[in-house]
Amino acid sequence: MEELFISPEFQMSLLLLVALAGYLIASRINQSAVIGLIFVGILVGPSVLGWIQYTDFVSSLAHLGAVILLFVIGLEFKLHEIMQIRNGIIALVGVIIPWIGGYGISILFGYSGTSAIFIGTALTATSIAITANVLQELDQLQTNAAKAIIGAAVIDDILSLLALSISNEAASGSISGISIAFMAIKAVAFVIIGAAVGVLIISRFIEYVDETPFAGKYPEFTFIFAMMMAFVYGILSEMVGLSAIVGAFIAGVSFNEIKLKQGHDLKEGAGYLQIIFASIFFVSLGIMVDLKAITSDIAIFLVVLTIIAVVTKLIGCGVPAYFSGMGVKESLIVGFGMAPRGEVAMIVALIGLQEGVINQGIYVTIIIMSLLTTMFTPLIYRNCFFRDCKNGVNGS
Numbered sequence: 060m061e062e063l064f065i066s067p068e069f070q071m072s073l074l075l076l077v078a079l080a081g082y083l084i085a086s087r088i089n090q091s092a093v094i095g096l097i098f099v100g101i102l103v104g105p106s107v108l109g110w111i112q113y114t115d116f117v118s119s120l121a122h123l124g125a126v127i128l129l130f131v132i133g134l135e136f137k138l139h140e141i142m143q144i145r146n147g148i149i150a151l152v153g154v155i156i157p158w159i160g161g162y163g164i165s166i167l168f169g170y171s172g173t174s175a176i177f178i179g180t181a182l183t184a185t186s187i188a189i190t191a192n193v194l195q196e197l198d199q200l201q202t203n204a205a206k207a208i209i210g211a212a213v214i215d216d217i218l219s220l221l222a223l224s225i226s227n228e229a230a231s232g233s234i235s236g237i238s239i240a241f242m243a244i245k246a247v248a249f250v251i252i253g254a255a256v257g258v259l260i261i262s263r264f265i266e267y268v269d270e271t272p273f274a275g276k277y278p279e280f281t282f283i284f285a286m287m288m289a290f291v292y293g294i295l296s297e298m299v300g301l302s303a304i305v306g307a308f309i310a311g312v313s314f315n316e317i318k319l320k321q322g323h324d325l326k327e328g329a330g331y332l333q334i335i336f337a338s339i340f341f342v343s344l345g346i347m348v349d350l351k352a353i354t355s356d357i358a359i360f361l362v363v364l365t366i367i368a369v370v371t372k373l374i375g376c377g378v379p380a381y382f383s384g385m386g387v388k389e390s391l392i393v394g395f396g397m398a399p400r401g402e403v404a405m406i407v408a409l410i411g412l413q414e415g416v417i418n419q420g421i422y423v424t425i426i427i428m429s430l431l432t433t434m435f436t437p438l439i440y441r442n443c444f445f446r447d448c449k450n451g452v453n454g455s
Contacts, residue, residue, distance in 0.1 A: 078338035091437035100345020124340030129304040133311020146210030156375030157182035177411040187212035189399040208396040257313020281322030400429040
């Protein structure tokens, strides 16, 4: 009987059942589906009931969900809409200010310089998957603010990678400018070359195949090929040190203008996959957190760090957005949209713990801070900025 409960079929069924409960809760409280999914993840995870643990199986499904989600989001954008100088400035300032804030508050609370560096690095990251999903749910992806958020978040991932590299080298006692520069060149080259190859070669090849009698006989071929390339881009992205979701997003943007005559629609097909796997991804964020690990010693630091995490992104991203010509409301949307740390900061915390640079208390603090910022943005968006947008809960 025990083998039944640990089987992939049972775990998959349980995760989807939990996801359904998340949607029901979100609908009942009239909030974003992300809130309902994360909340129910906390409920069934180690924090409360302990029904589901964050196993390798759950982690793998969640990872697939994030990759598919960003591929689908990428299909909604054109490359020139997100790769703008304005977005680069928002991303740069939005990394520097949170890092200073995280480092400074950590020193103020008496943590070592090395620990403070890692805490500051955890605050630099932005989880593009969270905000993108909420904007999609509210039908706001094509707004000026959304384009700025998505573009800045992609650049933010590259800058956070460099910050993590600097933190690792600082922890080991040596910082090499050459290695950091090389990493930056690799990351930027991947984005530029990957997008160019996707638009000029892969997209045209897909359209060429779509016109052949073969595609007429097997119309699903083009969709399967496109999804394969999304995961290939994810692999290549990880090879240069970026998150796989950045690679998947670049693939989606590259395939934005593909016109198919015989094959299945890419957005529709990937959208169905997103409904399943992205839901599991958001549930997993709640499962990952163990609220029982909060002690009185770290509770105050957790509250202060969470406030700093939100305020520094609001200032670091919202102010540059305002000076780039956006209105106050749009600038606030950008600032709050860049606040979720999500799985990116969790990865930074895990690396710091494994390297022995931070202790278990700091690790728990960063993990829960990431969860709180992840839940904060959907609440602000739905209740303050987009109160009249899609009162019902959209599936994805």
